[in-house]
Amino acid sequence: MRMAILLSPSEQALHTGLSLPPGTLAVMTAYQRQAGHEVAQYDLDTDLVRAWEAGAVGCDDLEFLYDKARVLAYLSGAADAEIDRFCEVLLAGKPIAGLDIVGVSLGGSFSWMPIHSGFLLARFVQARFGVTVAIGGNNIYYLTLFQDVYRELWDVLTRAFRFIVVGPGHRALDTIARHAHEGGWPPAATIVDGLVHREPDGHIAYAPKARAEVLRPDFHGLDLSYYQHWVTDESTAPDPGAARAANAEQLFRWPSSLIQYAQMVYRRHPPRGRIPRIVIPYTFNYHCPYACAFCAESDRSDPLVIGDAESVVADLEFLSAEYGTPYFYFYNNYFNLSKSFVKKFCAEVERRGLRIYWQDCARFNNLDADLLTRMREAGCQTLWFGMETGGERLMNVVNKRLTLDQVEHGLELCRRLGVWANLEMIVGFPYESVEDFGRTVRFLHGHRDLVNFVQANRYFVVPSSTMGRQPDTFGMEIVRDLYTYGSLLDLNRAWFRSGRDLSSMPNNFDIYGFDETEGRDHGAIRREGQKRLNLLHAMQRPEFYETRQMLKMLHSIAV
Numbered sequence: 039m040r041m042a043i044l045l046s047p048s049e050q051a052l053h054t055g056l057s058l059p060p061g062t063l064a065v066m067t068a069y070q071r072q073a074g075h076e077v078a079q080y081d082l083d084t085d086l087v088r089a090w091e092a093g094a095v096g097c098d099d100l101e102f103l104y105d106k107a108r109v110l111a112y113l114s115g116a117a118d119a120e121i122d123r124f125c126e127v128l129l130a131g132k133p134i135a136g137l138d139i140v141g142v143s144l145g146g147s148f149s150w151m152p153i154h155s156g157f158l159l160a161r162f163v164q165a166r167f168g169v170t171v172a173i174g175g176n177n178i179y180y181l182t183l184f185q186d187v188y189r190e191l192w193d194v195l196t197r198a199f200r201f202i203v204v205g206p207g208h209r210a211l212d213t214i215a216r217h218a219h220e221g222g223w224p225p226a227a228t229i230v231d232g233l234v235h236r237e238p239d240g241h242i243a244y245a246p247k248a249r250a251e252v253l254r255p256d257f258h259g260l261d262l263s264y265y266q267h268w269v270t271d272e273s274t275a276p277d278p279g280a281a282r283a284a285n286a287e288q289l290f291r292w293p294s295s296l297i298q299y300a301q302m303v304y305r306r307h308p309p310r311g312r313i314p315r316i317v318i319p320y321t322f323n324y325h326c327p328y329a330c331a332f333c334a335e336s337d338r339s340d341p342l343v344i345g346d347a348e349s350v351v352a353d354l355e356f357l358s359a360e361y362g363t364p365y366f367y368f369y370n371n372y373f374n375l376s377k378s379f380v381k382k383f384c385a386e387v388e389r390r391g392l393r394i395y396w397q398d399c400a401r402f403n404n405l406d407a408d409l410l411t412r413m414r415e416a417g418c419q420t421l422w423f424g425m426e427t428g429g430e431r432l433m434n435v436v437n438k439r440l441t442l443d444q445v446e447h448g449l450e451l452c453r454r455l456g457v458w459a460n461l462e463m464i465v466g467f468p469y470e471s472v473e474d475f476g477r478t479v480r481f482l483h484g485h486r487d488l489v490n491f492v493q494a495n496r497y498f499v500v501p502s503s504t505m506g507r508q509p510d511t512f513g514m515e516i517v518r519d520l521y522t523y524g525s526l527l528d529l530n531r532a533w534f535r536s537g538r539d540l541s542s543m544p545n546n547f548d549i550y551g552f553d554e555t556e557g558r559d560h561g562a563i564r565r566e567g568q569k570r571l572n573l574l575h576a577m578q579r580p581e582f583y584e585t586r587q588m589l590k591m592l593h594s595i596a597v
């Protein structure tokens with residue numbers, strides 16, 4: 039079959055540029071090509087950035103994406119010349135007519151530009167070219183999670199589209215491509231992985247999701263120049279060791295916002311002595327055996343998938359050679375999920391003499407000097423650890439299954455073996471007292487020499503998590519009516535209009551509040567959570583800010 043797969047564009051591309059080639063799109067493409075389909079893949083972020091930079095699209099032209107009435111009307115079949123034009127700009131030069139199917143991925147950022155633009159593009163493709171569309175991406179799952187809020191949208195979607203898929207969509211797209219033209223197909227929604235249907239009572243349900251698969255991404259057909267980082271050429275640098283260290287610092291030590299900023303500055307003014315390199319995203323384990331109560335993984339509905347270590351390293355060797363880069367960001371739930379996997383992985387990297395540099399998530403338990411030494415020798419630069427909170431009382435409440443001793447030991451190991459340790463923290467858990475938060479602050483302050491970067495977030499309720507499903511157990515009462523579909527769009531439109539940076543973008547997951555049954559109400563919890571979050575942000579290392587200022591200066595001199 040002849041197909042195109044479109045990744046819908048996002049707000050982030052306009053604010054920070056494109057840091058990584060799209061891994062999920064490339065994995066989907068790889069699967070379909072292996073299945074024998076002729077596939078063209080398009081990351082529409084690149085088309086949006088191109089149109090934006092050329093002045094063909096501006097802020098005003100995109101505001102309709104936050105206009106509920108216009109989006110729903112278009113999806114219901116109403117004419118709208120401005121939306122047509124938007125779709126034409128993004129699809130310019132792409133041979134859509136005559137294809138057997140177009141897959142549209144909405145991505146997984148839960149922001150409204152990719153969600154709405156993906157649906158609008160799907161409707162445009164159906165109406166203009168008469169081509170079958172299948173829609174997927176993690177954002178679909180999120181829309182089902184909060185379906186009570188998005189009922190109007192789901193009403194329209196289930197009328198407008200035959201194929202909307204939740205979960206890994208690789209097998210579903212292949213199946214739909216082969217059978218969609220058959221009259222009366224599918225005979226039952228359940229024969230397509232994750233296929234969405236509307237039940238008689240209006241509930242949005244879906245067929246069992248596909249099991250995740252470890253697949254090597256295939257980026258062929260994408261314009262990779264959009265994702266380049268400019269690093270020092272180690273082969274010609276007078277001091278290759280120093281060049282290697284500076285490159286590692288740029289790609290693995292700096293926080294993502296700084297990496298993206300450097301990329302944006304360098305893209306406009308490529309520095310002398312530097313060469314472009316991409317960083318490849320790659321995932322080889324899916325889901326998690328732990329069940330931290332706040333985390334979506336705690337619903338345990340998806341089976342654990344761990345790639346075969348030898349095949350994973352073979353993939354890395356292929357990708358490194360094929361795309362001319364030693365740099366990888368792994369997107370696993372955590373790398374040291376199985377000690378035997380880690381040992382095999384590291385041994386295989388050594389056996390192949392592979393020189394790669396990478397980062398991933400990890401847990402402090404299941405980590406020792408021997409394992410971390412092997413990981414470091416296999417190219418590990420940075421590990422992200424979910425610590426969440428600085429006190430064991432709250433760690434136990436949220437079932438983190440971690441002790442402060444393990445955290446301290448892990449941080450010291452990282453420092454000793456030369457791996458940058460980043461921490462993920464959460465403030466605003468139910469009943470987080472001043473003392474609990476004080477423990478977090480004291481821990482971070484006391485270990486500031488061991489921690490490279492702290493990613494702090496405010497707690498919000500994930501409906502499928504243990505805390506979302508059993509709020510009583512945690513002394514919580516969920517408050518569901520704080521936002522509507524329309525009010526969330528208004529918030530997002532105001533943010534988009536203001537041109538504010540991504541750090542102030544509304545969190546569209548943070549829809550439900552909660553009252554403590556024996557304590558504060560949701561308003562006080564949010565306010566205090568925000569204050570605590572600001573305090574943690576203020577504790578960040580000053581050198582990242584200073585580096586940003588330096589880049590800003592370079593940028594202004596070059597201009």
Ligand code: SF4
Binds near residue numbers: 328329333336424
């Ligand atoms: S927070 Fe991390 S360790 Fe805990 S369940 Fe989620 S993915 Fe697993």
